[in-house]
Amino acid sequence: MPTELPASPLLASLQDKIAQRKARVGIYGLGYVGLPLALRFAEVGVPVTGFDIDAAKIQQLNAGGSYIERLTPDRIQQAHAQGFEATTDFARTAEVDALIICVPTPLNAHREPDLSFIVNTIEAALPHMRPGQLVSLESTTWPGTTDEVLAPRLRARGLEPGENCALVFSPEREDPGNPDYGTKDIPKVIGGHTPRCLALGTALYQHAIQTLVPVSSTRAAEMTKLLENIHRSVNIGLVNEMKIVADKMGINIHEVIDAAATKPFGFVPYRPGPGLGGHCIPIDPFYLTWKAREYGVNTRFIELAGEINHHMPHWVVGKVADALNDRGKAIKGSRILVLGLAYKKNIDDTRESPAVEIMDLLQAKGAHIDYSDPHVPVFPRKRDYHFDLKSVVLNADTLTGYDCLILATDHDGFDYALLQNARLIVDTRGRLAPASNVVAA
Template sequence: MLQGNTISDIAVRLERAMQDRTAVVGIVGLGYVGIPLALTAAKAGFNVLGFDIDSPRVDQINQGKSFIKHISSEAISEAVQSGKFEATADFSRLSEPDAILICVPTPLTKHREPDLSYVENTARAIAPRLRKGQLIVLESTTYPGTTDEILKPIFESTGLKSGEDFFLAFSPEREDPGNPDFGTSTIPKVVGGDGPDALAVADALYSRLVVKTVPVSSSATAEAVKLTENIFRAVNIALVNELKVVYAAMGIDVWEVIDAAKTKPFGFMPFYPGPGLGGHCIPIDPFYLTWKAREYDIATRFIELAGQINTRMPYYVVNKLAEAVDRSGKAFTGSKILMLGIAYKKNVDDMRESPSLKLIELIEARGAHVDYFDPYIPVIPMTREHAELAGRRSTALDAATLAAYDAVLIATDHDNVDYKLVVDHAKVVVDTRNACAKAGIPEGRVIKA
């Protein structure tokens, strides 16, 4: 435990511990954000203690086994065997780390309002073990003010004071699962703190982990940065989704339009349409700001409109699918549909907020039956919104299987799918990702949606 007579002395000592890597780093939440961060910190030379409420997951990690496709078991095993990384479900050990990084989910409720229960429960688990000289950093995406308005009061209820006894900061995660070009250590990290000492200490830690830190004036500013990044994407995806519908009515291929437009060397950035939004950020984060803005009596009309457009995309896709099946001479009610891809994006085993789940729900509500193929997700796991789909298994993908279905719906454009096989043997192909065209297959019977 770090000792000192004044807070500035404690800050200096903790900063020095970050610099010479003698500080112990604790990470709460060992998922798609926490595991890469833990491995990065261990590789940088820190001793890392990871916390998770999922005991089987903890055991799996300590055995050197990965549960995430793009993170190898070798990487976890190396970190564990080096003695630099240990996972635990024992939250009484939260007093051990000098820095605790919170990487837990921040979903929406069924009413599309922020659900901070994971963050609050984590804070309440930390509070009884909070000690003088610790750094606490929230990485979970949330609305501006969460660190100051939610975490700070919980921690200060112990009698310790932020800026006097402990340091509090916000540094949003910027993970992009499955992206081969950018990993945790090569992505710049935004850092905001509750006061200059907190910022300095947090910056001292992250500057040892990532290629570059981007200090900002406050934790609320850092929270706003993360929302801005994802709202930017959500709004632009909504724009191209709307253009897709308009251009389809005109007989124009929106993907061809975008590919031509992106040749302009300035003033244009390509975004691509899809069957709906998925992942842990884009479908959720804009609504955190929308909810918070109501406190200031401000209507976020642009953001809400984008949300409405994006959430309607699965309905548009199902209508296109039904039309395609009907035109083939088969009634949609009673038809058999094979969905290619259940992950929210290509080449990952991540199903968080996947639009494929909504697509299955809508298709089956109209009387058709859906099976799926996904090389990365052999079984649909339990989800909060679609519990009834849990346990369904991926089918085979071969000529006989394809021919047995009335239509194939491409919902995720995994690279390791033989799209020529699909087009050659499926009765009808509806492509929401332009996967067939990208694979060089003539359009023919492929219907874009």
């Protein structure tokens, strides 16, 4: 753990405030990453102000409500009692001592990095910043973003990282729905623009996170996050490709994975599915492929995995078409119910969910689409997709009205015994036992 104390009076004062838990933390972006972190700082007695441009979110939070299923209203209200408040007013940046940026980093239409959320956030905060503050970027991005995008903007304001302000990168590692690892339990990587920056960043985060993992630079921390997500993307791409091969050969890929997983060394089981979801794995690898081109490197392995994973919703739709055709029906005019809108089971997070793309592909082919998800009662707002739908309640009468069900996300809350009574169900998760009305996809 870095122990170097800041040399300048401003940074020494910030160090003292952090040590005494008097430094007010500003969390910029109150989504699936920012809000849990804000609540965690509040829990340990660190004053927190949450910033977001979505006025509806701010209103709900300040009324003691929550828009994230696993973060109960009780936790929001407890955080308020411990000094948490939320605002859309970026002028209040002047009140905070540490700015932690937790905003999305999507891809644009050309699958290139879109840093507009990061840039807009820092540009909105800069007019109100002052010497003696710390800036931490948590949004996943390409190596060099902290040094090349944030640092110059701070300098233009007269803020020099390591001298009169601090700048770090500490990538988020949230895993929604994981009962074993919450915000405080997941080791946190952190890199500083300078050693002084790193010392201040670790001093701040150690209040809220049990284990910190300092690295030599912000670029090393940025690359660490990309490696974690690319590792998963590549391995999921491999097992998805194996699923397609096994399907053609009439082999149950889930049986094969279970058997391979009995090997006590050298094998890690990954599970296939209908495609990649969540804000990280479908997107982050392309941040590195884009940056690598600047260095004359073609990341073929990463891009191949992305191509395979991107194709999976199309493959599922093909399986649906074949299954309906075998029963004398076409996709066009069929009533199809998608089970599970979230990108993985037992959560309400629908970001980049393959279920949504499957719905869009089927609707484009003329199907009548509905969905059922106990965690997502109303289809959420999205930039690229819109369905004016509410979650269908599952019962025996409901099932008789659909020509096909697609198990896209295997929530534990579904009644799988009931689902076995459907006319046809296409299982993308390997959850259902083989039957005449069950088609593996």
